[in-house]
Amino acid sequence: MSERTVTRAEVEDFLYHEARLLDEWKLDDWVALFTEDGEYLIPPTDVPDGDPQRDLFLVYDDRHRLGERAKRLAKKSAHAEFPHSRTRHMISNVEVRQAGAAVQARCNFVVYRSKQGVNDIYPGHSLYELRAGADGSLRIRSKRAVLDVDTLRPQGKVSIIL
Amino acid sequence: MNPQDLDPIGWAVVDDKARGVFRVHRRAFVDAQILELERARIFSRCWIYAAHASEVAEPGQYVARKVAGRELIVNRDRDGRLHVFFNTCTHRGALVCREAKGRARNFSCPYHGWTFADDGRLVHQPIPESYAPDCNSDGALNLREVPRFDEFCGFIFVNYDAQAIPLADYLADAGDYLRMASQHGAAGAGMEIVSGTQTYCAKANWKLLQENSADGYHADTTHASYMDYIKAREGSVLNLYSEKGFGRVRNLGRGHSVSESIWGTPWGRPCARAMPSFGAEIKAEMDAVFETMAARVGRERADFICHGDRNLLIFPNLVVNDVCALTIRTFYPSAPDYFEVNAWALAPRGESQTLRDLRLRNYLEFLGPGGFATPDDQEMLELCQRGYQAHAGVEWNDLSRGMATEDGPSPAKQDELQMRTFWRRWRDLLAGAAV
Ligand code: FES
Ligand SMILES: [Fe+2]
Numbered sequence: 065m066s067e068r069t070v071t072r073a074e075v076e077d078f079l080y081h082e083a084r085l086l087d088e089w090k091l092d093d094w095v096a097l098f099t100e101d102g103e104y105l106i107p108p109t110d111v112p113d114g115d116p117q118r119d120l121f122l123v124y125d126d127r128h129r130l131g132e133r134a135k136r137l138a139k140k141s142a143h144a145e146f147p148h149s150r151t152r153h154m155i156s157n158v159e160v161r162q163a164g165a166a167v168q169a170r171c172n173f174v175v176y177r178s179k180q181g182v183n184d185i186y187p188g189h190s191l192y193e194l195r196a197g198a199d200g201s202l203r204i205r206s207k208r209a210v211l212d213v214d215t216l217r218p219q220g221k222v223s224i225i226l
Numbered sequence: 227m228n229p230q231d232l233d234p235i236g237w238a239v240v241d242d243k244a245r246g247v248f249r250v251h252r253r254a255f256v257d258a259q260i261l262e263l264e265r266a267r268i269f270s271r272c273w274i275y276a277a278h279a280s281e282v283a284e285p286g287q288y289v290a291r292k293v294a295g296r297e298l299i300v301n302r303d304r305d306g307r308l309h310v311f312f313n314t315c316t317h318r319g320a321l322v323c324r325e326a327k328g329r330a331r332n333f334s335c336p337y338h339g340w341t342f343a344d345d346g347r348l349v350h351q352p353i354p355e356s357y358a359p360d361c362n363s364d365g366a367l368n369l370r371e372v373p374r375f376d377e378f379c380g381f382i383f384v385n386y387d388a389q390a391i392p393l394a395d396y397l398a399d400a401g402d403y404l405r406m407a408s409q410h411g412a413a414g415a416g417m418e419i420v421s422g423t424q425t426y427c428a429k430a431n432w433k434l435l436q437e438n439s440a441d442g443y444h445a446d447t448t449h450a451s452y453m454d455y456i457k458a459r460e461g462s463v464l465n466l467y468s469e470k471g472f473g474r475v476r477n478l479g480r481g482h483s484v485s486e487s488i489w490g491t492p493w494g495r496p497c498a499r500a501m502p503s504f505g506a507e508i509k510a511e512m513d514a515v516f517e518t519m520a521a522r523v524g525r526e527r528a529d530f531i532c533h534g535d536r537n538l539l540i541f542p543n544l545v546v547n548d549v550c551a552l553t554i555r556t557f558y559p560s561a562p563d564y565f566e567v568n569a570w571a572l573a574p575r576g577e578s579q580t581l582r583d584l585r586l587r588n589y590l591e592f593l594g595p596g597g598f599a600t601p602d603d604q605e606m607l608e609l610c611q612r613g614y615q616a617h618a619g620v621e622w623n624d625l626s627r628g629m630a631t632e633d634g635p636s637p638a639k640q641d642e643l644q645m646r647t648f649w650r651r652w653r654d655l656l657a658g659a660a661v
Contacts, residue, residue: 106596108422110326117583120422120571122596124587132455136598141450144601182429215425217566221595221604 070196072160075169078194078202083153086225091134094225098204099195104130105208106222112210122211122222133225144223149179151224157189167194167202173209175226177219184219186226188212235263239653240622241646246629248646252617255431255610261562263656268542269294271661273376273383273396275544275556276300276310278572280380280418286329286344290321291568293384294543294558298372299323300382303344304331310375310384311346316367333369342369379408380417381554390661398479403538406531407546410497411574412518419554420571420586426595430607431614432543432565435557436648438603439545440485440537442473442639443627448606452598455591456492459503474636475643480661481541481651483644488534490639493550493592496585497574498532508584515581539644541651546572551589563611569594625649 085094098104106123107114116124125133136142157172168191175186193206209226216222238260240249254260276293277300288301290313297313299322313321320337323330332349334341341350346369348362361367373388381404383393394401408417428435438444446453473487494501498512498519512532520528538546545555555569571589573582592599613620628641637643655661 109425111422114422116586117579118421120420120424120586120594121590122424122594124590126587128459129587129591132458133598136451136455139451139454141447141454142602143448144605215427215566216595217425217427218429218564220427220429221601223596223601223605 068196068198068200070160070162070167070194070202072158074202075160075167075194076155076158079155079158079169079171079192082204083155086153087151089137089148091137091225095131095134098127098130098207100127102127102130102204103206104133104225105206106226107208107210109211109214109216112212122216123209137223137225142223144221147179149177149224151178152176153226162196165196166205167196168192169194173226175224177224186211186213186219186222188226190226235653235657238656239649241650241653243629246626248625248629248642248649249622250625250649251621252614252623253621255433255614256562256617258562260656261559264542264559264652265295267655267658268652269386269558271385271387271390271655272542273385273390273393274542275381275540275554276375276384277382278380278417278419278554278570279308279377279382280416280575281327282308282382283418284329286331287327288323288330288344289327290323291326292558292566294386295560296372296386297321298384299333299369301330301344305345307345308375308377308382309344309346310372310382311369312372314370315340316348316370322369340367346371379405381408387661396480396661397540398482399476400478400480400482400484400538400540403478403484403536404540404546406527406536407538407548407552407572409519409523409527409531410552411577412515413574413576414518414522415575417572418575420573420582422571424569424594425567426569426604427564427566428604428607429564430604430611431562432557432559433648433652434607434610435565435567436539436543436545437645438607439547439555440475440483440539440644441642442475442485443642444603444606448602449599451602452592453492455598460492460501472636473639475639475641476637477643477647481648481655483539483647485537485639485644486534487639488530491535491549494588495532495535495549496551496581496588504584508580511578511581537644539648541648547593550592551585553589553593 104125111119140146154174155171159170161168170191172189177184188211191208195203238251238254274294281289282302285304285306290299299311299313313323315322315335317340322333322335332341339352343349348367372384374385374390376393473490475485498515500509500512516532536548547553552572557565557567559565625642625645632643
């Protein structure tokens with residue numbers, strides 16, 4: 065991948081696109097946003113700056129497992145998400161830093177989840193490592209969704225993708 | 227006549243061995259008065275897991291957390307002695323410790339400034355001249371220790387009943403299983419809690435989680451999508467169900483039970499059972515861990531620890547699941563239809579970075595609120611709880627499976643002996659039996 069300058073507007077469009085894919089449950093398309101060595105992480109609520117090789121995370125997916133996560137969520141037997149909850153990913157406060165083809169982005173998020181009369185809110189911020197392709201594409205090398213709650217109560221679980 | 231009119235508790239459990247019928251009344255899951263009784267007769271009298279010794283290994287270390295509804299401080303004082311205090315100021319009640327863990331030589335109350343040493347002694351009151359000079363001569367103003375606490379193989383328990391029987395007696399045959407959970411690893415250096423706590427909840431009755439945590443009957447349906455994942459990755463889940471595969475449930479006494487197997491589950495174990503996908507290098511490292519453990523604890527026991535799985539239920543609210551990783555899980559109800567869970571990963575001290583990383587990955591493929599299985603368990607508990615709203619119309623849960631063979635040598639994991647063991651103890655304690 066050769067270098068090009070990535071604008072904040074471009075990153076915002078990319079994050080909005082990702083949010084829309086998640087809210088529309090187009091999870092295979094979401095997986096395709098990741099590079100071959102992509103990863104998806106959610107640190108524990110009491111160690112938000114933790115290291116997944118050292119600390120017990122909530123989610124520690126390499127590319128294979130995040131693909132399987134998406135596949136699983138499409139099944140009726142992924143019971144916590146059957147029938148699928150309705151979600152809405154709100155993205156704001158996007159910041160971008162670039163060093164060559166490596167682009168670091170951060171944003172704030174709020175994800176609303178509604179299922180069978182229960183409404184849950186997941187506030188947090190995400191740290192992205194993006195790869196800018198010469199063809200104008202962006203891919204996710206790493207997405208770390210940091211929950212800004214100190215316990216998963218009353219949400220209870222993170223059965224959706226943040 | 228309503229069954230509950232018969233007597234205060236006897237109505238809740240039908241235990242008829244002759245007919246092979248075991249039933250639990252659904253009111254036991256929804257009734258606020260039952261919860262009050264559980265608090266008084268179970269949670270205020272049984273030994274309750276509070277912390278692991280590794281969390282307070284060094285002088286000055288503390289953790290502060292809620293244990294069976296009470297705010298506690300577990301700490302090691304500067305002389306190395308373990309304490310468990312109620313985290314409440316003896317002046318007018320404020321919590322004296324507001325951080326979940328750390329190091330402290332003193333606990334200073336934020337309200338009026340009373341300060342307690344790490345051994346609980348009241349060492350400072352602002353404007354002391356307004357108090358009688360001997361106001362604490364009997365020590366009543368020191369931080370209050372819980373009536374009883376004790377440690378067993380690194381597991382620290384508390385008891386809110388000063389008359390409680392000793393912890394080791396309480397644990398009965400479950401004690402050796404806790405010991406097994408403390409013997410993992412090549413180094414033989416004991417165990418440690420991995421940093422990172424999974425603090426979550428479910429909108430269901432707490433007893434449903436105890437039932438679920440060792441339920442061998444639900445795996446193929448509740449966790450069908452997890453099994454698909456393993457099948458896809460490993461080629462087949464059947465490889466591990468070898469001829470030497472064996473599984474059973476044991477009643478461990480005093481309401482405790484274990485669902486255990488050897489070579490009987492489809493996942494890999496960080497201690498120390500490799501899956502094909504782990505690769506040759508990791509397999510070699512795991513085999514070496516096994517040999518070291520065999521030299522230390524004996525080959526037969528090492529075989530059982532490394533190649534077996536155990537879902538251990540300690541009455542009333544401790545689960546030590548030694549499966550695709552080793553997890554400690556404890557929970558407490560704040561309402562009949564809501565409980566809070568704290569879960570941790572327990573791991574051998576001195577584990578190699580390779581195996582630690584594998585352990586954490588393996589843990590998260592199944593366990594925890596973001597895993598491929600735990601959310602589906604939570605969903606099932608919540609579906610049950612919703613079903614119980616109709617308890618006046620459909621009154622009974624059936625837990626009769628395997629009742630005819632429950633006194634035989636090897637009750638099957640898919641049977642419901644582990645739940646019956648829990649409910650019999652629950653019934654007896656709620657009716658007023660001694661712990
Ligand atoms: S309540 Fe603690 S000093 Fe007053
Ligand atoms: Fe389960």
